[in-house]
Amino acid sequence: MSAFLQRHRGLLILAACIVLLPLAVQNDYHYDVLINAGLNAIVVVGLNLLIGYAGQISLGHAAFFGLGAYASAILTTTYGWHSLAAMGAGMAGVGVLAYVVARPILRLKGHYLAMATLGIGIIISIVLNTEAHITGGPDGMSAAPFSVFGYTFQSEKSWYWLVGGCLLAAVWLSSNLIDSPIGRALRALHGAEVGARVVGIDTTHYKVLIFVISAIFASFAGSLFAHHTPTVTPSILGFIKSVEFVVMAVFGGMASVMGSVVGAVIMTLLPNLLASIEDYEPIILGAIMMGTMIFMPKGLVPTIAKMLRRKEAP
Amino acid sequence: MSLLKVTNLTKSFGGVSAIRDLSFTIEAGTIHSIIGPNGAGKTTLFNLITGVYTPSSGSVRFDDREIGGVEPHKLAALGMNRTFQNLQIFHNMSAVENVMVGAHLHVQKGLAHSLLRLPSLVRSEVETRKHCWELMDFVGLGQYRDAEASAMSYGALKRLEIARALAAKPKLLLLDEPAAGLNDTETREVDEVIKRIAGQGVTVVLVEHDMKMVMGISDHILVLDYGAKLAEGTPAEIRSNPDVIAAYLGNVG
Ligand SMILES: Nc1ncnc2c1ncn2[C@@H]1O[C@H](COP(=O)(O)OP(=O)(O)OP(=O)(O)O)[C@@H](O)[C@H]1O
Numbered sequence: 001m002s003a004f005l006q007r008h009r010g011l012l013i014l015a016a017c018i019v020l021l022p023l024a025v026q027n028d029y030h031y032d033v034l035i036n037a038g039l040n041a042i043v044v045v046g047l048n049l050l051i052g053y054a055g056q057i058s059l060g061h062a063a064f065f066g067l068g069a070y071a072s073a074i075l076t077t078t079y080g081w082h083s084l085a086a087m088g089a090g091m092a093g094v095g096v097l098a099y100v101v102a103r104p105i106l107r108l109k110g111h112y113l114a115m116a117t118l119g120i121g122i123i124i125s126i127v128l129n130t131e132a133h134i135t136g137g138p139d140g141m142s143a144a145p146f147s148v149f150g151y152t153f154q155s156e157k158s159w160y161w162l163v164g165g166c167l168l169a170a171v172w173l174s175s176n177l178i179d180s181p182i183g184r185a186l187r188a189l190h191g192a193e194v195g196a197r198v199v200g201i202d203t204t205h206y207k208v209l210i211f212v213i214s215a216i217f218a219s220f221a222g223s224l225f226a227h228h229t230p231t232v233t234p235s236i237l238g239f240i241k242s243v244e245f246v247v248m249a250v251f252g253g254m255a256s257v258m259g260s261v262v263g264a265v266i267m268t269l270l271p272n273l274l275a276s277i278e279d280y281e282p283i284i285l286g287a288i289m290m291g292t293m294i295f296m297p298k299g300l301v302p303t304i305a306k307m308l309r310r311k312e313a314p
Numbered sequence: 315m316s317l318l319k320v321t322n323l324t325k326s327f328g329g330v331s332a333i334r335d336l337s338f339t340i341e342a343g344t345i346h347s348i349i350g351p352n353g354a355g356k357t358t359l360f361n362l363i364t365g366v367y368t369p370s371s372g373s374v375r376f377d378d379r380e381i382g383g384v385e386p387h388k389l390a391a392l393g394m395n396r397t398f399q400n401l402q403i404f405h406n407m408s409a410v411e412n413v414m415v416g417a418h419l420h421v422q423k424g425l426a427h428s429l430l431r432l433p434s435l436v437r438s439e440v441e442t443r444k445h446c447w448e449l450m451d452f453v454g455l456g457q458y459r460d461a462e463a464s465a466m467s468y469g470a471l472k473r474l475e476i477a478r479a480l481a482a483k484p485k486l487l488l489l490d491e492p493a494a495g496l497n498d499t500e501t502r503e504v505d506e507v508i509k510r511i512a513g514q515g516v517t518v519v520l521v522e523h524d525m526k527m528v529m530g531i532s533d534h535i536l537v538l539d540y541g542a543k544l545a546e547g548t549p550a551e552i553r554s555n556p557d558v559i560a561a562y563l564g565n566v567g
């Protein structure tokens with residue numbers, strides 16, 4: 001058990017935060033913001049595996065998020081599927097799509113994946129907007145309530161605990177993966193690709209694998225989002241959304257699981273905290289981003305962790 | 315049967331031939347050195363043998379299998395490994411993790427095992443780490459057990475690459491200037507390490523400018539000049555070869 005505590009310090013701090021936060025929460029609106037922050041965090045934890053560890057950028061993660069959301073919305077209403085079955089189908093479909101896209105592209109050197117995922121995002125957005133008879137078009141559609149083993153999640157409070165639990169699971173799985181032979185292979189190919197290849201690592205395979213996993217994380221969060229939000233509309237999977245996910249990962253700290261959570265939470269809360277000065281919001285956000293990039297290019301959490309370590313050392 | 319057989323191998327970059335019509339064989343269980351002046355094509359030859367480059371023409375056979383153009387990770391699985399003249403260290407990892415990457419081919423690495431950190435993975439990880447610490451001891455890096463790779467000296471990193479290559483359990487190990495940048499004591503240590511590796515039955519191909527080391531430990535020497543074979547033979551034969559003296563040894567003194 002103590003080995004577990006040692007390994008998962010970040011996870012425990014996160015769990016404590018999730019448990020204690022409701023003490024400060026005053027109304028359902030607060031819960032709603034936190035739930036969305038948690039869902040974004042799940043996406044960004046997955047995306048950061050790709051960005052921070054495989055050194056690849058995806059500009060299409062909002063599309064995977066959106067596909068998961070639409071899969072759940074369509075399958076649970078039009079086709080009357082069980083919530084979990086719809087979510088699983090979305091994740092499987094997104095996984096296959098991610099594989100089909102990434103396999104040919106990641107053989108190539110360079111950042112072609114960014115362009116390909118950008119293209120996918122645009123195509124998916126157009127399809128969802130135009131196929132109105134299935135998707136509701138720009139007006140969107142709603143999913144059936146989320147129910148597991150006979151329990152239906154209705155109150156904001158129950159959703160808070162559900163998303164909190166899922167976020168903890170996502171962090172746990174990602175931390176495990178990073179500290180496994182697969183995680184070492186990813187870090188190795190990022191650190192010195194030729195070195196990784198000659199010791200026996202099929203670098204293309206691992207890049208594809210982590211891209212597929214990160215897309216599945218996004219689809220999972222998207223499915224939850226669909227059940228929680230009143231209506232799923234194509235706006236959730238726009239290009240800007242994808243960029244936001246990337247910025248959350250970079251701001252929180254590349255190659256840092258806890259950084260992903262912190263980045264996602266801060267950047268989800270910020271627009272809400274700054275609502276009183278709404279007109280200046282884009283400028284303030286931009287300024288914070290610029291400041292981060294210039295003064296702590298490693299991102300928030302790794303920079304703070306380094307400062308703390310330096311203070312501990314004599 | 316020879317372990318490695320190179321026949322009429324050529325590699326050109328644009329108009330320049332870095333390796334020209336080169337043929338030689340390497341017998342299993344020997345230390346085989348490749349020497350030659352700067353730019354002679356030694357590193358290019360390593361890159362061709364290990365799949366980093368694809369030959370322009372000619373053939374490379376390893377263990378009686380044609381391997382020209384085969385990807386490096388597949389060659390590693392066949393039992394080939396190497397170190398780099400200009401280092402290919404994973405600076406974003408600890409020293410022992412660098413070596414553990416070398417063991418990748420032989421460890422438990424299932425996806426579900428990794429995600430859920432199942433007991434069999436934990437056992438495999440504990441064993442791998444222990445084995446990699448032993449390999450670090452073996453190459454003389456015992457004091458770096460808990461070090462970050464980014465905090466190690468150039469000379470230590472050269473030996474870390476040897477440990478990493480050994481973790482893959484190669485049949486054929488190619489070392490590109492393992493003593494470059496090392497002081498005399500460190501060079502003697504590396505010399506010892508290479509002998510012990512060969513003593514375990516690993517075939518070693520060595521590129522090295524340190525003539526004392528090359529003459530001392532090689533069973534066989536191949537001399538390259540402008541990408542072609544200048545001479546080949548035992549250390550005694552090479553030392554007395556007039557072409558070699560004129561082209562190479564003469565310059566070095
Ligand atoms: N990728 C490449 N593109 C173009 N030219 C190359 C490339 N790799 C090697 N060369 C050229 O091939 C020739 C041989 O270089 P190589 O590095 O193999 O020499 P070397 O014998 O290892 O030299 P050194 O003793 O300095 O390490 C050089 O002229 C070099 O410029």
Ligand SMILES: [Mg+2]
Nearest residue numbers: 356357358399
């Ligand atoms: Mg060289």
